[in-house]
Structures are given as C-alpha cells and as structure tokens.
Amino acid sequence: MKQVIHRKFSKNIFRLAIVILLAFTTSISAQGDPAKGKALFNSNCAACHQLDKKMTGPALRDIEARLSEEGIDKEWIHSWVRNSSGLIKSGDEYANKIFNEFNNVPMTAFPQLSDEDLDNILAYTAEKKAEPAPQAATAVGAAKASGEGDGISNKIILGALVVLFALLAMALILVRQTLNRFAEAKGVEVEQSSGLPLWKAFVQNQFLVLVTVVFFLLVGAYYAYGFMMQVGVDQGYQPVQPIHYSHKIHAGDNGIDCKYCHSSARVSKTSGIPSLNVCMNCHKSIYEVAETTGTPEHSKEFYDGEIQKLYKAVGWDDTEQKYTGESQPVKWVRIHNLPDFVYFNHSQHVTVAGVECQTCHGPVEEMEVMYQYAPLTMGWCINCHRETNVKVKDNDYYTKIHEELSKKYGVDELTAAQMGALECGKCHY
Secondary structure (H helix, E strand, C coil), X not given: CHHHHHHHHHHHHHHHHHHHHHHHHHHHHHHCCHHHHHHHHHHHCCCCCCCCCCCCCCCCCCHHHHHHCCCCCHHHHHHHHHCHHXXXXXXXXXXHHHHHHCCCCCCCCCCCCCHHHHHHHHHHHCCCCCCCCCCCCCHHHHHHHCCCCCCCCHHHHHHHHHHHHHHHHHHHHHHHHHHHHHHHHHCCCCCCCCXXXXXXXXXXXXHHHHHHHHHHHHHHHHHHHHHHHCCCCCCCXXXXXXXXXXXXXXXXXXXXXXXXXXXXXXXXXXXXXXXXXXXXHHHCCCCCCCHHHCCCCCCHHHHHHXXXXXXXXXXXXXXXXXXXCCCCCCCCCCCCCCCCCECXXXXXXXXXXXXXXXXXXXXXXXXXXXXXXXXXXXXXXXXXXXXXXCCCCCCHHHHHHHHHHHHHHCCCCCECHHHCCCCHHHHEC
C-alpha cells in the first residue's frame, strides 16, 4: 500500500515538474529574441520610430514597461501594431490619445507580424541603452599628444641647411687662408686681381648686354603669358561652406546618386543648388551620424553639429518633429563658375550625351570638401570634344544625324567634334 502511494506521489511530483518546466519555457519564449527583434525593427519600424528619440511616432525604448504603468497590456500593443485604425475607430481611449498627439497620422498596419515577431520586437526595445565606448586616440592624435611629429620638421631641415652652408663658407675661407700661407712660405707671389670692376666690364661688352636683355625679355614674356592664362582659372578652388557637406559620406559611403540632389542637371542648363527640403527628406530621421563616421579631421560631434545647423536653417524642431516656420537662408559659396559669355547645358551633356558627373567634377565620392577638379578652360573643353565619343546607341536624339555623319566620316562612333562641337556658336553667343 505504501509502495502504491509512493509511486502515485512520485508521478504527481514528476507531472508537476513538467508543468513548471513548460511554464518556465513558455515564459522564456514569451520574452522574445532581441537579435531577431532588431532585424524586424529595422525593416518595419525604423522609418518612423527610434528607440530613444521621438520621430514620426513615439520613442520605443521600454515601451512595454512604460505602457504597463498606464494599465496597457501587451495584447493591446499587438492589436495596435496590427490595426491601429481599427483600434482608434473602436473608441479606445489611449489609441485616440496617441493618434491626436502625433498629428492624426495613422500608423501603418502590420497584420503579417505574428505574436512571436511582436514579442521579439518588444524584447529588442526592452534592452538597456548601450553606453558609447570611449574612442581610442588615433595614431595622429597620439603622436601630437606625445610631442612626436609625423617626420622631421621643415624648420629643422631648413636650419640644418643654413648651418651647413655657413660651415662650408667658413671652410672655403680657411682653405684660402691656408693656401696663401703655404704660398708665402714657398716664396710664391700671389697675383692680386686688378682691372675694371666686373659690372663695368659687362657694360662695355655690347654683345653680352644685348644677349642679357633678350634673355630677360623672353623670360618676362613667358611668365606674363603664364600669369594671363591663369586669369579666371580656379582649378583647386575649395571654399568653406556655411554648412559642412561631405560628398564622401553622402555620395561615397551612402552611395547617393548625384542626380538625386542635383535633379535639374538632367533637364536644365544648370545642375541647381539642392533645396534644404531635399536634405530634410533624409535628415528628418537622421539626426546624428553613426559612431564610426568620425575622421581625424572631423569628429562625430562636428558632423552632428552641422546637422543642427541644417535644422536651424530650415526651421525644424527636432524635439517636436515639426517645422517652426522660422527659416534662415544659407549663403552657399559657388565653386564652379563659367564666364558669362560661355554657354553650357548640363542636360545636353548628362542626359543626351550620357557624360558621367565625375568626368568634369572629378571623384566627388572621395571628396570630404568639394573643390573644382578640372580647369574648365576653353582648351580643356575642346580636347574633351575631340576625344570623347558621343553616346548614340539607343539614343533617339542622334539617330538621324548619326546615320549621315557615319557615312561622311566612315566610322561607327562619332566624337563631339565630328558632330559640330568645335563650332564657335555652340558655346559662345
């Protein structure tokens, strides 16, 4: 009898242990996987939400814990994410409160997200904010801090050369004095220089005077010509802009197409200055750069400060996520500037001829600060027209003229020069 009772008791204990284990496992699985939640958050939520900052929607760090304090359970969160509009129409008090607080902008419905997906997202939002790791000093900064340079100072080299020449001059003087003493000891008479001074002898020689005058005239004409040819040529011009804009980060690291910002280059004579609204298409959400964006020249704090300059110029209240109406004009400094008598059409080159932006503007995707890459002189343009084949394949603009000129020149590909790009009236009017 005791054995039977003992067996029943053991079975009950075993069943109880299984129940507790299942409950414990269920509670663990209900907590969700933060790693999976991060991927789901980035693909579904990040366009309107940040963890620690109010955007189009509220900040979501510890959202489950914060809502539980107001009596809102996880089931409500699931219902809101899957169909916020339905919850609002049902008259739910908190749903209408959130809807009104965020300018009556309805949240996109995500009925495809399962309970497990939503639990994973909530698990990701429940993670504590990681403290930024202290950045190690760069090699350049460490060298400067320790007083070490990246090489021998130019001043030290210059000083060493001065000392060297002074020692050489002293050595020559000592050698001359020594030779004179040896000559006197041997009884050799040293002849002293006599006659006319050197400048008088030079003036009396008319041939040398003529050659010297011609030489200086030619040298003067050469440098005068070189100076005059550089008038209006601003190759390498790199002004400081009122708001720092890194083409390296935008066009290089992020791969933004040039014509996204300079959209008028495809259809207009000018490439146009992008409006600040174009910047705000992204920077409404991007209020700071990544931790790894800092460079030896510019820190992360510097880039974040430039974004704040953009907000001030466009009149954007980042805290309230709305425009204040108090905008300020940005006085951009023009870099590429052709003379007024020169006609240049961006759409003709970019859209019709298919010329890449880098052909004239250089590797902009590598430029931290934009500068004038090409000289933009008449000779430079003409050489390009002589050497560059026009993109005529599948280009209806050139279909008829391509057939005629191909027969005329006996070639399949035509340069811009062969199509009349050397005529004066093409660029001057």
